[in-house]
Amino acid sequence: MLGKTANGLFWMYRYFERAENTARLIETGQRIALTRLDAGDDEWVSVLQSAGALTDFEAEAEGNPVTRDEAVDWLLRSGANASSVLSCIEAARQNARLVRTALTGEVWEATNATYMTARRILARKVSERDLPETLRTIRQHAALVRGMTLGTMMRTEIFNFARIGTFLERADSTARILDVKYYVLLPSAGAVGTSIDNVQWETILRSVSARGGFRLEYGAAGGPLEIAEFLILNKRMPRSLAFCAETVRENLLHLQQDIPDPLPSLDLVDALLAECLSQDIGAVFDFGLHEFIETVLAHLARIARQIEIDFRFYE
Amino acid sequence: MDVKGCDMENTPYFDEMWGHDARLRQPYRQFHDWFSEEDPARLRAKQREAEELFRLTGITFNVYGRAEAEERLIPFDIIPRIISGPEWSRLSRGIEQRVRAINAFLYDIYHRQEIVRAGRIPQDMISGNDAFLPHMIGVEPPGGIYTHIVGIDLVRTGPGDFFVLEDNARTPSGVSYMLENRETMLQMFPELFARNRVRPVQNYPTDLCRSLAACAPACAGDKPVLAVLTPGIYNSAYFEHAFLADQMGVELVEGHDLRVVDGRVAMRTTRGYQPVDVLYRRVDDEFLDPLNFNPDSQLGVPGIMDVYRAGNITIANAPGTGIADDKAIYAYMPDIVEFYTGERPLLQNVPTWRCSDPDGLVHVLDNLEDLVVKEVHGSGGYGMLIGPTATKRDIAAFRKKLKARPGNYIAQPTLSLSTVPIFSRQGLAPRHVDLRPYVLVSPEGIKVTPGGLTRVALKKGSLVVNSSQGGGTKDTWVQED
Numbered sequence: 001m002l003g004k005t006a007n008g009l010f011w012m013y014r015y016f017e018r019a020e021n022t023a024r025l026i027e028t029g030q031r032i033a034l035t036r037l038d039a040g041d042d043e044w045v046s047v048l049q050s051a052g053a054l055t056d057f058e059a060e061a062e063g064n065p066v067t068r069d070e071a072v073d074w075l076l077r078s079g080a081n082a083s084s085v086l087s088c089i090e091a092a093r094q095n096a097r098l099v100r101t102a103l104t105g106e107v108w109e110a111t112n113a114t115y116m117t118a119r120r121i122l123a124r125k126v127s128e129r130d131l132p133e134t135l136r137t138i139r140q141h142a143a144l145v146r147g148m149t150l151g152t153m154m155r156t157e158i159f160n161f162a163r164i165g166t167f168l169e170r171a172d173s174t175a176r177i178l179d180v181k182y183y184v185l186l187p188s189a190g191a192v193g194t195s196i197d198n199v200q201w202e203t204i205l206r207s208v209s210a211r212g213g214f215r216l217e218y219g220a221a222g223g224p225l226e227i228a229e230f231l232i233l234n235k236r237m238p239r240s241l242a243f244c245a246e247t248v249r250e251n252l253l254h255l256q257q258d259i260p261d262p263l264p265s266l267d268l269v270d271a272l273l274a275e276c277l278s279q280d281i282g283a284v285f286d287f288g289l290h291e292f293i294e295t296v297l298a299h300l301a302r303i304a305r306q307i308e309i310d311f312r313f314y315e
Numbered sequence: 316m317d318v319k320g321c322d323m324e325n326t327p328y329f330d331e332m333w334g335h336d337a338r339l340r341q342p343y344r345q346f347h348d349w350f351s352e353e354d355p356a357r358l359r360a361k362q363r364e365a366e367e368l369f370r371l372t373g374i375t376f377n378v379y380g381r382a383e384a385e386e387r388l389i390p391f392d393i394i395p396r397i398i399s400g401p402e403w404s405r406l407s408r409g410i411e412q413r414v415r416a417i418n419a420f421l422y423d424i425y426h427r428q429e430i431v432r433a434g435r436i437p438q439d440m441i442s443g444n445d446a447f448l449p450h451m452i453g454v455e456p457p458g459g460i461y462t463h464i465v466g467i468d469l470v471r472t473g474p475g476d477f478f479v480l481e482d483n484a485r486t487p488s489g490v491s492y493m494l495e496n497r498e499t500m501l502q503m504f505p506e507l508f509a510r511n512r513v514r515p516v517q518n519y520p521t522d523l524c525r526s527l528a529a530c531a532p533a534c535a536g537d538k539p540v541l542a543v544l545t546p547g548i549y550n551s552a553y554f555e556h557a558f559l560a561d562q563m564g565v566e567l568v569e570g571h572d573l574r575v576v577d578g579r580v581a582m583r584t585t586r587g588y589q590p591v592d593v594l595y596r597r598v599d600d601e602f603l604d605p606l607n608f609n610p611d612s613q614l615g616v617p618g619i620m621d622v623y624r625a626g627n628i629t630i631a632n633a634p635g636t637g638i639a640d641d642k643a644i645y646a647y648m649p650d651i652v653e654f655y656t657g658e659r660p661l662l663q664n665v666p667t668w669r670c671s672d673p674d675g676l677v678h679v680l681d682n683l684e685d686l687v688v689k690e691v692h693g694s695g696g697y698g699m700l701i702g703p704t705a706t707k708r709d710i711a712a713f714r715k716k717l718k719a720r721p722g723n724y725i726a727q728p729t730l731s732l733s734t735v736p737i738f739s740r741q742g743l744a745p746r747h748v749d750l751r752p753y754v755l756v757s758p759e760g761i762k763v764t765p766g767g768l769t770r771v772a773l774k775k776g777s778l779v780v781n782s783s784q785g786g787g788t789k790d791t792w793v794q795e796d
Contacts, residue, residue: 001584001585002566002568002572002582002583002584002585003572003583003584003585004568004569004571004572004583005566006585094548097373097548097553097557098548100373100557100558100561100567101557101560101561101565101566101567105372108372108373109371109372109373112370112371112372112373113371116370116371157585255585258586259586311585312583312584312585312587315571315583
């Protein structure tokens with residue numbers, strides 16, 4: 001496979017994953033804003049932060065305070081925001097065109113349909129009333145691409161790069177959500193057990209579509225420690241850091257089979273798993289949750305860079 | 316439905332369905348029976364459905380000259396253009412003859428130039444021609460083939476009158492539309508294909524793959540490695556490049572995926588550099604090799620011409636083939652066919668005046684209102700004048716350009732292009748068409764795909780069929796004998 005193709009696949013799926021994650025963050029923000037009586041626009045600051053879009057947003061807003069409308073628009077459809085849902089879908093489709101020959105007809109058509117739909121429903125500012133329907137449509141289309149990918153693609157290296165892109169992005173997203181909200185999970189946060197905490201914890205779980213899974217694992221008794229454990233170390237939770245890292249590893253192992261020299265990127269993933277994701281949650285808190293998340297984010301960035309080199313994405 | 320819609324009154328043009336005298340022609344008989352029983356509302360729905368199918372599969376082209384690269388659909392018309400078996404066999408014999416002559420001509424002008432020595436073409440038509448590539452002098456292309464893929468543009472003016480308008484010997488495009496048009500018709504009207512015996516076109520990608528592999532250089536293994544070279548996703552025909560690579564199951568590469576490694580052209584894969592044997596390039600000569608041609612090209616491969624001259628890669632079509640479809644050389648095509656095949660040309664040329672020639676220029680200037688004037692190196696319908704439909708002001712402006720650079724233009728009479736009905740809002744309506752059949756050439760022989768791409772001018776009375784100028788396409792049927 002061409003290095004360029006591997007690159008295109010990696011980014012196509014990264015962008016789709018990012019679009020979906022951003023859509024989910026908007027949904028969470030909206031939900032929290034509606035259910036909190038004292039709802040100000042603070043929640044949107046942390047949503048923007050989790051989406052990695054706050055700095056650019058503030059630069060664009062030129063000192064004006066964050067409002068709900070502007071935050072949603074920025075995250076959903078702003079062309080100036082490279083991580084907006086629309087920008088991501090456009091970038092995913094652009095990459096898909098680049099790697100058209102590596103995709104099945106079904107995946108390409110699902111991608112193209114997603115793009116055409118997104119362009120249509122995000123052509124104008126989305127009103128608060130239409131927001132749930134809009135987000136639902138985007139989620140359904142993202143699911144269609146994923147479904148066609150799982151259902152029609154050969155399990156060759158093409159599939160491996162698609163998965164690696166998806167799960168590196170997902171790990172990044174989960175880590176960023178934790179990075180923004182880590183303080184509400186700290187035992188020293190003081191206000192343990194108050195309703196604010198419950199809302200904040202719920203925010204975190206919603207941001208990764210994990211409320212149901214969390215209840216299944218921990219019942220109704222789960223607190224901040226368990227949430228952190230669930231999102232970081234749980235091997236069955238498809239958005240946890242451990243699960244994502246493990247999936248990236250499996251796909252790299254598959255690629256390694258055809259390559260005589262050991263892949264440096266595989267070593268880096270092994271290091272991430274061994275150093276960060278094989279301990280118990282107590283050790284993570286002892287180390288410091290914030291510092292731990294920063295370490296993981298640095299690992300993820302290194303892995304992504306090494307994959308570019310190992311598979312000759314660029315010259 | 317009433318098949319002779321309001322617009323099918325007698326016109327001075329030959330209609331391929333209704334002839335000159337509004338009597339249904341034989342090839343359309345079956346189709347006509349089917350069509351007359353169809354509900355127009357259902358057909359209109361089908362027309363929309365076709366558009367949806369095209370949009371979803373992404374069969375688009377990018378429009379040049381716009382601020383934002385915009386993807387557009389080429390409009391598709393659901394009424395097929397039908398050619399009878401005997402009509403086609405005459406045509407394809409003529410096409411084969413012409414393509415054989417073009418290859419022989421290219422070999423000759425890059426070697427001994429017998430045709431110039433024989434005085435059939437003036438020396439400066441060759442050596443003074445921008446499309447002549449001195450780098451190709453004395454080069455032996457693998458398999459002796461210059462034009463692996465040709466698209467001959469034909470027009471028709473009467474039952475038996477076909478003219479060659481242009482020989483596309485560089486990188487003819489549009490074959491993906493031929494294939495997708497058929498695919499769409501098969502999906503929408505399966506019953507039509509059960510009734511009509513239409514010769515298949517779907518083997519084209521397999522034939523292309525086989526034909527290219529048969530031209531592989533000596534250094535290639537049993538299974539030659541093929542690749543399609545595209546200028547990239549912003550090129551107007553990117554969809555087609557991806558489509559063909561996908562259909563052949565070969566890599567789609569850009570210049571920066573390739574480099575010369577150990578005397579071979581190799582592509583950068585996830586496991587290192589892998590040599591390519593045959594490169595189906597959709598990049599123009601000028602941009603092919605920044606070391607040998609345009610030094611600013613980002614689209615080519617530095618040094619590929621040296622590998623080519625050493626015989627270690629096949630470039631399809633060969634560099635320098637542009638001289639064969641040059642509009643100034645076109646006028647000599649009847650001589651060229653006769654010179655190399657020893658036969659009378661089976662396909663007619665359109666009478667052509669070269670404005671570089673003083674007598675020609677005078678004639679053209681005197682008759683601008685009746686002529687079509689084209690730029691010698693132009694393509695895609697840009698920069699041309701269609702006298703009969705142009706305004707006085709257009710003609711005056713063109714006259715100035717023509718006088719300033721006469722050598723830049725040729726002129727031809729306005730042909731009475733045949734029409735084929737399209738499905739318009741009011742029913743059937745005649746529109747002008749042309750035909751581009753696709754030809755594959757290899758040492759194993761010449762293969763003409765039955766049919767080709769029919770382009771249709773959708774605007775009433777218009778003679779310009781180019782997609783960039785509002786033309787559409789039709790499925791083209793060749794009937795089994």
